Amino acid sequence: MKVLTANPTGLCFGVRRAIEALERALEERGRVYSIGSPIHNPQEVERLEARGLVVVDDLDEVPPGAPLFVRAHGIAPTLLDEALRKCGEVIDGTCPFVRKAQERARDLSAEGYPVVIVGDGEHPEVRGILGFVKGFALVVPGDHDPSLSRLSRFAKVGVLSQTTQKMEVFSSVAKALVGIVPEVRVYNTICSATLERQRAVCELASMVDGILVIGGRNSANTRKLVQIAQEAGASVLWIEHPDELDLGWLRGRGSIGLAAGGSTPDWLIRELIERLEKL
Ligand code: F3S
Structure with missing residues:
Protein backbone atom coordinates (compact mmCIF):
# COMPACT_ATOMS: atom_id res chain seq x y z
CA MET A 1 0.00 0.00 0.00
CA LYS A 2 1.28 3.41 -0.98
CA VAL A 3 0.87 6.26 1.53
CA LEU A 4 0.91 9.85 0.29
CA THR A 5 0.98 12.61 2.87
CA ALA A 6 -0.87 15.86 2.21
CA ASN A 7 1.45 18.83 1.93
CA PRO A 8 1.15 20.89 4.07
CA THR A 9 -0.55 19.06 6.89
CA GLY A 10 -0.49 18.91 10.69
CA LEU A 11 0.31 21.64 13.20
CA CYS A 12 -0.32 25.08 11.83
CA PHE A 13 2.07 27.95 12.45
CA GLY A 14 -0.17 29.58 15.09
CA VAL A 15 -0.69 26.51 17.24
CA ARG A 16 2.98 25.48 16.97
CA ARG A 17 4.04 28.96 18.06
CA ALA A 18 1.59 28.96 21.00
CA ILE A 19 2.59 25.49 22.22
CA GLU A 20 6.28 26.38 22.02
CA ALA A 21 5.60 29.47 24.19
CA LEU A 22 3.64 27.32 26.63
CA GLU A 23 6.44 24.73 26.83
CA ARG A 24 9.00 27.47 27.56
CA ALA A 25 6.74 28.84 30.32
CA LEU A 26 6.25 25.36 31.79
CA GLU A 27 10.00 24.88 31.87
CA GLU A 28 10.55 28.18 33.69
CA ARG A 29 7.52 28.22 36.00
CA GLY A 30 6.67 24.55 36.54
CA ARG A 31 2.93 25.23 36.66
CA VAL A 32 0.94 27.27 34.13
CA TYR A 33 -2.85 27.69 33.93
CA SER A 34 -4.91 27.73 30.76
CA ILE A 35 -8.61 28.62 30.44
CA GLY A 36 -9.80 25.79 28.22
CA SER A 37 -7.61 23.28 26.38
CA PRO A 38 -4.52 24.94 24.87
CA ILE A 39 -4.87 22.75 21.78
CA HIS A 40 -7.76 20.70 20.39
CA ASN A 41 -5.95 17.43 20.80
CA PRO A 42 -6.49 15.29 23.92
CA GLN A 43 -3.20 13.38 23.62
CA GLU A 44 -1.14 16.58 23.41
CA VAL A 45 -3.05 18.11 26.36
CA GLU A 46 -2.27 14.99 28.40
CA ARG A 47 1.44 15.35 27.57
CA LEU A 48 1.44 19.02 28.60
CA GLU A 49 -0.49 18.31 31.81
CA ALA A 50 2.24 15.85 32.78
CA ARG A 51 4.67 18.78 32.49
CA GLY A 52 2.63 21.08 34.78
CA LEU A 53 -0.20 22.51 32.70
CA VAL A 54 -3.47 23.02 34.58
CA VAL A 55 -6.59 23.42 32.42
CA VAL A 56 -9.44 25.33 34.08
CA ASP A 57 -12.84 26.53 32.87
CA ASP A 58 -12.72 30.01 34.30
CA LEU A 59 -10.36 32.75 35.45
CA ASP A 60 -11.89 32.38 38.96
CA GLU A 61 -10.14 29.01 39.23
CA VAL A 62 -6.67 30.49 38.64
CA PRO A 63 -4.84 31.34 41.89
CA PRO A 64 -3.75 35.01 42.13
CA GLY A 65 -0.20 35.50 40.85
CA ALA A 66 -0.15 32.20 38.91
CA PRO A 67 0.94 32.45 35.23
CA LEU A 68 -1.87 32.19 32.70
CA PHE A 69 -1.53 30.97 29.12
CA VAL A 70 -3.77 32.43 26.41
CA ARG A 71 -4.24 29.87 23.64
CA ALA A 72 -4.00 30.53 19.89
CA HIS A 73 -7.78 31.27 19.73
CA GLY A 74 -7.21 34.45 21.75
CA ILE A 75 -9.54 35.98 24.33
CA ALA A 76 -11.69 39.09 24.67
CA PRO A 77 -9.78 42.24 25.78
CA THR A 78 -11.81 42.60 29.00
CA LEU A 79 -10.82 39.07 30.04
CA LEU A 80 -7.19 39.77 29.16
CA ASP A 81 -7.19 42.91 31.35
CA GLU A 82 -8.78 40.98 34.19
CA ALA A 83 -6.21 38.20 33.79
CA LEU A 84 -3.33 40.69 33.83
CA ARG A 85 -4.65 42.25 37.06
CA LYS A 86 -5.11 38.88 38.72
CA CYS A 87 -2.18 36.85 37.39
CA GLY A 88 0.44 39.49 36.69
CA GLU A 89 2.00 37.21 34.08
CA VAL A 90 0.12 36.27 30.91
CA ILE A 91 1.76 34.14 28.22
CA ASP A 92 -0.14 35.33 25.17
CA GLY A 93 -0.25 32.59 22.53
CA THR A 94 -2.88 34.38 20.40
CA CYS A 95 -2.18 33.48 16.77
CA TYR A 187 -12.23 41.44 5.23
CA ASN A 188 -11.10 37.96 4.42
CA THR A 189 -9.64 36.81 7.73
CA ILE A 190 -9.43 33.12 6.82
CA CYS A 191 -5.86 32.12 7.53
CA SER A 192 -3.65 30.76 4.77
CA ALA A 193 -2.68 27.73 6.89
CA THR A 194 -6.28 26.53 6.84
CA LEU A 195 -6.71 27.13 3.11
CA GLU A 196 -3.44 25.40 2.21
CA ARG A 197 -4.35 22.34 4.29
CA GLN A 198 -7.84 22.23 2.79
CA ARG A 199 -6.51 22.50 -0.78
CA ALA A 200 -3.87 19.82 -0.12
CA VAL A 201 -6.44 17.32 1.15
CA CYS A 202 -8.80 18.11 -1.73
CA GLU A 203 -6.04 17.48 -4.31
CA LEU A 204 -4.94 14.30 -2.58
CA ALA A 205 -8.49 12.94 -2.45
CA SER A 206 -8.56 12.51 -6.25
CA MET A 207 -5.19 10.70 -6.33
CA VAL A 208 -5.74 7.90 -3.78
CA ASP A 209 -8.18 5.15 -2.77
CA GLY A 210 -9.02 6.67 0.59
CA ILE A 211 -8.06 9.45 2.99
CA LEU A 212 -6.90 8.80 6.54
CA VAL A 213 -7.31 11.87 8.75
CA ILE A 214 -5.74 12.10 12.19
CA GLY A 215 -6.86 14.82 14.59
CA GLY A 216 -8.84 15.59 17.73
CA ARG A 217 -12.58 14.98 17.54
CA ASN A 218 -12.98 18.39 19.18
CA SER A 219 -10.89 20.07 16.45
CA ALA A 220 -13.00 22.19 14.07
CA ASN A 221 -10.30 22.33 11.40
CA THR A 222 -9.86 18.52 11.45
CA ARG A 223 -13.63 18.13 10.97
CA LYS A 224 -13.42 20.48 7.96
CA LEU A 225 -10.62 18.39 6.40
CA VAL A 226 -12.80 15.30 6.76
CA GLN A 227 -15.76 17.11 5.17
CA ILE A 228 -13.67 18.38 2.25
CA ALA A 229 -12.26 14.91 1.54
CA GLN A 230 -15.77 13.43 1.67
CA GLU A 231 -17.14 16.16 -0.61
CA ALA A 232 -14.33 15.32 -3.06
CA GLY A 233 -15.74 11.79 -3.14
CA ALA A 234 -13.11 10.05 -1.01
CA SER A 235 -13.74 7.32 1.51
CA VAL A 236 -12.49 8.82 4.79
CA LEU A 237 -11.30 7.28 8.04
CA TRP A 238 -10.99 9.83 10.88
CA ILE A 239 -8.92 8.74 13.85
CA GLU A 240 -7.66 10.57 16.90
CA HIS A 241 -4.88 8.13 17.77
CA PRO A 242 -2.92 5.49 15.76
CA ASP A 243 -4.49 2.81 18.04
CA GLU A 244 -7.80 3.48 16.27
CA LEU A 245 -6.47 2.36 12.87
CA ASP A 246 -9.15 0.17 11.30
CA LEU A 247 -7.50 -2.67 9.38
CA GLY A 248 -10.80 -3.44 7.64
CA TRP A 249 -10.83 0.06 6.14
CA LEU A 250 -7.20 -0.23 4.99
CA ARG A 251 -7.67 -3.64 3.37
CA GLY A 252 -7.77 -3.62 -0.43
CA ARG A 253 -6.69 -0.01 -0.84
CA GLY A 254 -3.67 0.33 -3.13
CA SER A 255 -2.95 3.85 -1.96
CA ILE A 256 -4.12 6.11 0.81
CA GLY A 257 -3.67 9.79 1.57
CA LEU A 258 -2.68 10.92 5.03
CA ALA A 259 -3.81 14.25 6.42
CA ALA A 260 -3.66 15.73 9.91
CA GLY A 261 -5.61 18.56 11.52
CA GLY A 262 -3.89 21.84 12.30
CA SER A 263 -3.75 20.88 15.98
CA THR A 264 -2.32 17.37 15.59
CA PRO A 265 1.19 17.23 17.11
CA ASP A 266 4.13 15.95 15.04
CA TRP A 267 4.77 13.04 17.40
CA LEU A 268 1.28 11.59 16.79
CA ILE A 269 1.72 11.82 13.00
CA ARG A 270 5.12 10.12 13.31
CA GLU A 271 3.57 7.34 15.41
CA LEU A 272 0.87 6.83 12.78
CA ILE A 273 3.40 6.68 9.91
CA GLU A 274 5.51 4.15 11.85
CA ARG A 275 2.39 2.07 12.46
CA LEU A 276 1.50 2.15 8.75
CA GLU A 277 5.06 1.23 7.77
CA LYS A 278 4.90 -1.84 10.01
CA LEU A 279 1.64 -2.87 8.37
FE1 F3S B 1 -3.58 30.59 13.46
FE2 F3S B 1 -4.54 29.67 11.29
FE3 F3S B 1 -3.53 28.09 13.01
S1 F3S B 1 -5.44 31.22 12.54
S2 F3S B 1 -3.93 29.03 14.95
S3 F3S B 1 -2.39 29.61 11.86
S4 F3S B 1 -5.31 27.66 11.80
Whole structure:
Protein backbone atom coordinates (compact mmCIF):
# COMPACT_ATOMS: atom_id res chain seq x y z
CA MET A 1 0.00 0.00 0.00
CA LYS A 2 1.28 3.41 -0.98
CA VAL A 3 0.87 6.26 1.53
CA LEU A 4 0.91 9.85 0.29
CA THR A 5 0.98 12.61 2.87
CA ALA A 6 -0.87 15.86 2.21
CA ASN A 7 1.45 18.83 1.93
CA PRO A 8 1.15 20.89 4.07
CA THR A 9 -0.55 19.06 6.89
CA GLY A 10 -0.49 18.91 10.69
CA LEU A 11 0.31 21.64 13.20
CA CYS A 12 -0.32 25.08 11.83
CA PHE A 13 2.07 27.95 12.45
CA GLY A 14 -0.17 29.58 15.09
CA VAL A 15 -0.69 26.51 17.24
CA ARG A 16 2.98 25.48 16.97
CA ARG A 17 4.04 28.96 18.06
CA ALA A 18 1.59 28.96 21.00
CA ILE A 19 2.59 25.49 22.22
CA GLU A 20 6.28 26.38 22.02
CA ALA A 21 5.60 29.47 24.19
CA LEU A 22 3.64 27.32 26.63
CA GLU A 23 6.44 24.73 26.83
CA ARG A 24 9.00 27.47 27.56
CA ALA A 25 6.74 28.84 30.32
CA LEU A 26 6.25 25.36 31.79
CA GLU A 27 10.00 24.88 31.87
CA GLU A 28 10.55 28.18 33.69
CA ARG A 29 7.52 28.22 36.00
CA GLY A 30 6.67 24.55 36.54
CA ARG A 31 2.93 25.23 36.66
CA VAL A 32 0.94 27.27 34.13
CA TYR A 33 -2.85 27.69 33.93
CA SER A 34 -4.91 27.73 30.76
CA ILE A 35 -8.61 28.62 30.44
CA GLY A 36 -9.80 25.79 28.22
CA SER A 37 -7.61 23.28 26.38
CA PRO A 38 -4.52 24.94 24.87
CA ILE A 39 -4.87 22.75 21.78
CA HIS A 40 -7.76 20.70 20.39
CA ASN A 41 -5.95 17.43 20.80
CA PRO A 42 -6.49 15.29 23.92
CA GLN A 43 -3.20 13.38 23.62
CA GLU A 44 -1.14 16.58 23.41
CA VAL A 45 -3.05 18.11 26.36
CA GLU A 46 -2.27 14.99 28.40
CA ARG A 47 1.44 15.35 27.57
CA LEU A 48 1.44 19.02 28.60
CA GLU A 49 -0.49 18.31 31.81
CA ALA A 50 2.24 15.85 32.78
CA ARG A 51 4.67 18.78 32.49
CA GLY A 52 2.63 21.08 34.78
CA LEU A 53 -0.20 22.51 32.70
CA VAL A 54 -3.47 23.02 34.58
CA VAL A 55 -6.59 23.42 32.42
CA VAL A 56 -9.44 25.33 34.08
CA ASP A 57 -12.84 26.53 32.87
CA ASP A 58 -12.72 30.01 34.30
CA LEU A 59 -10.36 32.75 35.45
CA ASP A 60 -11.89 32.38 38.96
CA GLU A 61 -10.14 29.01 39.23
CA VAL A 62 -6.67 30.49 38.64
CA PRO A 63 -4.84 31.34 41.89
CA PRO A 64 -3.75 35.01 42.13
CA GLY A 65 -0.20 35.50 40.85
CA ALA A 66 -0.15 32.20 38.91
CA PRO A 67 0.94 32.45 35.23
CA LEU A 68 -1.87 32.19 32.70
CA PHE A 69 -1.53 30.97 29.12
CA VAL A 70 -3.77 32.43 26.41
CA ARG A 71 -4.24 29.87 23.64
CA ALA A 72 -4.00 30.53 19.89
CA HIS A 73 -7.78 31.27 19.73
CA GLY A 74 -7.21 34.45 21.75
CA ILE A 75 -9.54 35.98 24.33
CA ALA A 76 -11.69 39.09 24.67
CA PRO A 77 -9.78 42.24 25.78
CA THR A 78 -11.81 42.60 29.00
CA LEU A 79 -10.82 39.07 30.04
CA LEU A 80 -7.19 39.77 29.16
CA ASP A 81 -7.19 42.91 31.35
CA GLU A 82 -8.78 40.98 34.19
CA ALA A 83 -6.21 38.20 33.79
CA LEU A 84 -3.33 40.69 33.83
CA ARG A 85 -4.65 42.25 37.06
CA LYS A 86 -5.11 38.88 38.72
CA CYS A 87 -2.18 36.85 37.39
CA GLY A 88 0.44 39.49 36.69
CA GLU A 89 2.00 37.21 34.08
CA VAL A 90 0.12 36.27 30.91
CA ILE A 91 1.76 34.14 28.22
CA ASP A 92 -0.14 35.33 25.17
CA GLY A 93 -0.25 32.59 22.53
CA THR A 94 -2.88 34.38 20.40
CA CYS A 95 -2.18 33.48 16.77
CA PRO A 96 -1.24 36.52 14.65
CA PHE A 97 -4.00 35.60 12.17
CA VAL A 98 -6.58 35.63 14.97
CA ARG A 99 -5.09 38.91 16.20
CA LYS A 100 -5.68 40.37 12.73
CA ALA A 101 -9.37 39.33 12.85
CA GLN A 102 -9.68 40.87 16.34
CA GLU A 103 -8.16 44.13 15.07
CA ARG A 104 -10.46 44.19 12.04
CA ALA A 105 -13.49 43.72 14.31
CA ARG A 106 -12.27 46.47 16.65
CA ASP A 107 -11.54 48.92 13.80
CA LEU A 108 -14.80 48.24 11.97
CA SER A 109 -16.90 48.87 15.06
CA ALA A 110 -14.83 51.98 15.89
CA GLU A 111 -15.77 53.29 12.42
CA GLY A 112 -19.45 52.64 13.11
CA TYR A 113 -19.86 49.44 11.07
CA PRO A 114 -22.08 46.72 12.49
CA VAL A 115 -19.86 43.61 12.40
CA VAL A 116 -20.83 40.26 10.90
CA ILE A 117 -18.60 37.31 11.76
CA VAL A 118 -18.99 34.23 9.58
CA GLY A 119 -18.38 31.33 11.92
CA ASP A 120 -19.51 29.36 14.91
CA GLY A 121 -20.78 31.62 17.71
CA GLU A 122 -19.87 29.02 20.33
CA HIS A 123 -16.24 28.76 19.22
CA PRO A 124 -13.78 30.43 21.65
CA GLU A 125 -12.04 32.27 18.81
CA VAL A 126 -15.33 33.86 17.72
CA ARG A 127 -16.29 34.69 21.31
CA GLY A 128 -12.90 36.38 21.69
CA ILE A 129 -13.33 38.40 18.46
CA LEU A 130 -16.81 39.45 19.58
CA GLY A 131 -15.19 40.98 22.65
CA PHE A 132 -13.46 43.51 20.36
CA VAL A 133 -16.75 44.81 18.92
CA LYS A 134 -18.18 47.85 20.69
CA GLY A 135 -21.47 48.15 18.78
CA PHE A 136 -23.75 45.73 16.91
CA ALA A 137 -22.38 42.29 16.09
CA LEU A 138 -23.88 39.21 14.50
CA VAL A 139 -22.39 35.74 14.09
CA VAL A 140 -23.74 33.66 11.21
CA PRO A 141 -22.76 30.13 10.15
CA GLY A 142 -23.70 30.67 6.47
CA ASP A 143 -25.78 32.57 3.92
CA HIS A 144 -28.94 30.61 4.83
CA ASP A 145 -29.06 32.21 8.30
CA PRO A 146 -32.41 34.07 8.64
CA SER A 147 -30.87 36.64 11.03
CA LEU A 148 -29.01 38.17 8.05
CA SER A 149 -32.28 39.96 7.14
CA ARG A 150 -31.98 41.92 10.42
CA LEU A 151 -29.16 43.86 8.77
CA SER A 152 -31.44 45.54 6.22
CA ARG A 153 -31.92 48.50 8.62
CA PHE A 154 -28.21 49.40 8.38
CA ALA A 155 -26.61 51.57 5.68
CA LYS A 156 -23.28 49.79 5.98
CA VAL A 157 -21.87 46.61 7.43
CA GLY A 158 -18.45 45.00 7.87
CA VAL A 159 -17.91 41.27 7.46
CA LEU A 160 -15.03 39.06 8.50
CA SER A 161 -14.54 35.40 9.14
CA GLN A 162 -13.56 32.88 11.76
CA THR A 163 -10.03 31.97 10.67
CA THR A 164 -10.89 28.32 9.97
CA GLN A 165 -13.96 29.04 7.85
CA LYS A 166 -14.38 27.58 4.36
CA MET A 167 -13.86 30.18 1.63
CA GLU A 168 -17.10 29.28 -0.21
CA VAL A 169 -19.16 29.82 2.94
CA PHE A 170 -17.50 33.15 3.66
CA SER A 171 -17.93 34.46 0.12
CA SER A 172 -21.57 33.32 -0.03
CA VAL A 173 -22.35 35.37 3.10
CA ALA A 174 -20.49 38.40 1.68
CA LYS A 175 -22.49 38.01 -1.54
CA ALA A 176 -25.80 37.74 0.36
CA LEU A 177 -24.93 40.89 2.32
CA VAL A 178 -24.38 42.86 -0.90
CA GLY A 179 -28.04 42.20 -1.68
CA ILE A 180 -29.19 43.41 1.75
CA VAL A 181 -27.00 46.37 2.76
CA PRO A 182 -25.86 49.27 0.47
CA GLU A 183 -22.25 49.32 1.71
CA VAL A 184 -20.43 46.12 2.59
CA ARG A 185 -16.81 46.15 3.72
CA VAL A 186 -15.34 42.66 3.43
CA TYR A 187 -12.23 41.44 5.23
CA ASN A 188 -11.10 37.96 4.42
CA THR A 189 -9.64 36.81 7.73
CA ILE A 190 -9.43 33.12 6.82
CA CYS A 191 -5.86 32.12 7.53
CA SER A 192 -3.65 30.76 4.77
CA ALA A 193 -2.68 27.73 6.89
CA THR A 194 -6.28 26.53 6.84
CA LEU A 195 -6.71 27.13 3.11
CA GLU A 196 -3.44 25.40 2.21
CA ARG A 197 -4.35 22.34 4.29
CA GLN A 198 -7.84 22.23 2.79
CA ARG A 199 -6.51 22.50 -0.78
CA ALA A 200 -3.87 19.82 -0.12
CA VAL A 201 -6.44 17.32 1.15
CA CYS A 202 -8.80 18.11 -1.73
CA GLU A 203 -6.04 17.48 -4.31
CA LEU A 204 -4.94 14.30 -2.58
CA ALA A 205 -8.49 12.94 -2.45
CA SER A 206 -8.56 12.51 -6.25
CA MET A 207 -5.19 10.70 -6.33
CA VAL A 208 -5.74 7.90 -3.78
CA ASP A 209 -8.18 5.15 -2.77
CA GLY A 210 -9.02 6.67 0.59
CA ILE A 211 -8.06 9.45 2.99
CA LEU A 212 -6.90 8.80 6.54
CA VAL A 213 -7.31 11.87 8.75
CA ILE A 214 -5.74 12.10 12.19
CA GLY A 215 -6.86 14.82 14.59
CA GLY A 216 -8.84 15.59 17.73
CA ARG A 217 -12.58 14.98 17.54
CA ASN A 218 -12.98 18.39 19.18
CA SER A 219 -10.89 20.07 16.45
CA ALA A 220 -13.00 22.19 14.07
CA ASN A 221 -10.30 22.33 11.40
CA THR A 222 -9.86 18.52 11.45
CA ARG A 223 -13.63 18.13 10.97
CA LYS A 224 -13.42 20.48 7.96
CA LEU A 225 -10.62 18.39 6.40
CA VAL A 226 -12.80 15.30 6.76
CA GLN A 227 -15.76 17.11 5.17
CA ILE A 228 -13.67 18.38 2.25
CA ALA A 229 -12.26 14.91 1.54
CA GLN A 230 -15.77 13.43 1.67
CA GLU A 231 -17.14 16.16 -0.61
CA ALA A 232 -14.33 15.32 -3.06
CA GLY A 233 -15.74 11.79 -3.14
CA ALA A 234 -13.11 10.05 -1.01
CA SER A 235 -13.74 7.32 1.51
CA VAL A 236 -12.49 8.82 4.79
CA LEU A 237 -11.30 7.28 8.04
CA TRP A 238 -10.99 9.83 10.88
CA ILE A 239 -8.92 8.74 13.85
CA GLU A 240 -7.66 10.57 16.90
CA HIS A 241 -4.88 8.13 17.77
CA PRO A 242 -2.92 5.49 15.76
CA ASP A 243 -4.49 2.81 18.04
CA GLU A 244 -7.80 3.48 16.27
CA LEU A 245 -6.47 2.36 12.87
CA ASP A 246 -9.15 0.17 11.30
CA LEU A 247 -7.50 -2.67 9.38
CA GLY A 248 -10.80 -3.44 7.64
CA TRP A 249 -10.83 0.06 6.14
CA LEU A 250 -7.20 -0.23 4.99
CA ARG A 251 -7.67 -3.64 3.37
CA GLY A 252 -7.77 -3.62 -0.43
CA ARG A 253 -6.69 -0.01 -0.84
CA GLY A 254 -3.67 0.33 -3.13
CA SER A 255 -2.95 3.85 -1.96
CA ILE A 256 -4.12 6.11 0.81
CA GLY A 257 -3.67 9.79 1.57
CA LEU A 258 -2.68 10.92 5.03
CA ALA A 259 -3.81 14.25 6.42
CA ALA A 260 -3.66 15.73 9.91
CA GLY A 261 -5.61 18.56 11.52
CA GLY A 262 -3.89 21.84 12.30
CA SER A 263 -3.75 20.88 15.98
CA THR A 264 -2.32 17.37 15.59
CA PRO A 265 1.19 17.23 17.11
CA ASP A 266 4.13 15.95 15.04
CA TRP A 267 4.77 13.04 17.40
CA LEU A 268 1.28 11.59 16.79
CA ILE A 269 1.72 11.82 13.00
CA ARG A 270 5.12 10.12 13.31
CA GLU A 271 3.57 7.34 15.41
CA LEU A 272 0.87 6.83 12.78
CA ILE A 273 3.40 6.68 9.91
CA GLU A 274 5.51 4.15 11.85
CA ARG A 275 2.39 2.07 12.46
CA LEU A 276 1.50 2.15 8.75
CA GLU A 277 5.06 1.23 7.77
CA LYS A 278 4.90 -1.84 10.01
CA LEU A 279 1.64 -2.87 8.37
FE1 F3S B 1 -3.58 30.59 13.46
FE2 F3S B 1 -4.54 29.67 11.29
FE3 F3S B 1 -3.53 28.09 13.01
S1 F3S B 1 -5.44 31.22 12.54
S2 F3S B 1 -3.93 29.03 14.95
S3 F3S B 1 -2.39 29.61 11.86
S4 F3S B 1 -5.31 27.66 11.80
